[in-house]
Amino acid sequence: MDAPSFIMVTAPAKINLYLGVHPRKDERGYHRVDTVMTAIDLADTLAIAPADELMVRTVPEAGFPMEENTAYRAAVAMGEAFGREPRFTILIDKHIPIKSGLGGPSTDAAATIKGICHLWKIDPADERIDRVARSIGADVPFFLYGPPAYFTGAGDIMREVFRPLTGTPVALVKPLDGGVSTGEAYAHFDADPQDLPELDPMLAAMREHNEASIFAHIGNNLAPAACALMPEIGTIMAWMREQPGVRAVEVSGSGASVFAVCDTQMAAEAIALSALNEHGWWAQAAKMEKSGPNIVVG
Template sequence: MSGSAFLLVTAPAKINLYLGVHPEKDGRGYHRVDSVMTAIDLTDTLAIAPAEHLMVRTVPEADFPMEENTAYRAAVAMGEAFDREPAFAILIDKHIPVKSGLGGASSDAAAVIMGICRYWGVDPTDPRIDQVARSVGADVPFFLYGPPAYFSGAGDVMDEIFRPLTGTPVALVKPLSDGVSTREAYERFDAAPPAAGDLEPVLAALRAHDEEALFASVSNNLAPVACELVPQIAEVRAWLREQPGVRAAEVSGSGSAVFAVCDTQMAAEAIVRSALEERGWWAQAAKMEKSGPVVAVG
């Protein structure tokens, strides 16, 4: 593509319909993880353009060096994998809350990978792309795809993709706290690992596209850890489970966001209004989506 054009790339959030973390670790020191995720239509937006050198900025401004940003690390990893200089200016308009368990940082990294693929004419199915994604973070490979998928290994090896649940309404709610650090969550998990839920009913329901069975099987054994670290998360989850029209409510990832799968979009929006106005929590209505990053030429 033209070197003067810039790209706009959407980076969707995710929710975990199942998360099972196991005490054993691999050679890299990563826990064995079973994860079933689906994308939702809450997104960050990245603008990527050629530049003299690699530069990453976020809006709002991040409180850590850009070199620690997953988007920066993804660009560096792409440069190393393809022996090219990743000279791009990357601006990330953040809408996915940080430390929420909604995967914003991982999605931003996947968006950078897909954007650079477009610039460099790299086939996104090139095996090196998956290796780059896995090197940046466990959830990054998922965001290269988008439909509901089951990942094993450290949560970074795709085992199965399922028929999308497109349009299913979701209410996202999180307390106004600093969020949950993934590292701190895993350290607390190691101290007293909660047992993982049953994965097979989730996979069977997805294969059959049986939403009732699926949402009855939603599980996350990091949820107790998140609730210990930020007790308001437990309050949010309990409140959501009491709201009308909620089919299931659980912590996403290591928190601090809780998602509620709803019967209707009207029910999701009513929950969000109540959470914002009556409880003072962060809240957002969303829908399950089927796509990973969407790349458009500016």
């Protein structure tokens, strides 16, 4: 069979159902992080095609050098791990906002890794793949697979996988302009550490697939740092808690996105429309899903 002329890879976003940052750091200088993440159906799309040299472009165009893009770094790391030249053109159609806490750079890196695995006929379970993923960013290993999962270490070591919460509606809202950098959020946390949310009840609820208990134990002790750095996030959280059909509200990751778990998709869409039309915020209705990167051969 002839090699495909290109492949399309979807790169889904994530939300953190639980995020607990510990004050102490490991020998690498990283905080210990416990997190439970789930993928959602908001996604970037990558087109990957063989080429004479490695080139990465984004739509809309990124405001930083190509070499700093996580997809570029992932391709380079794959080449180094497998002793091959990563000669690809990678075009990323961006839908996940940057600095939003939704994992855009990490999922783009994971989609690049999975795409190159497909083109180079590498088993994604090869132990080198996990090392490549972790070298790019803490969230990248999660995006390689897709089901809801509990990660520890620096947030990069998978401990447990759970049944998907497929179809659960969520509304996503963030300030229209700007975002929160992960580094700034952690620096603020270091200056003002916050107590850890309870982890065991969340893990028990995920194991039991008890949705009421899962959503009752959503927590994020990095959220106060995000709100301090961008007070509008706190305004959005308060507003979302007042909306009908909302089961739980929390900041995703280090922000700037706030998510609301909703009773119905109609409620999620109503919140997104109101946030956009009445407040001028970026907003999107979405659903939780179970998939990691999905490859379509061109």
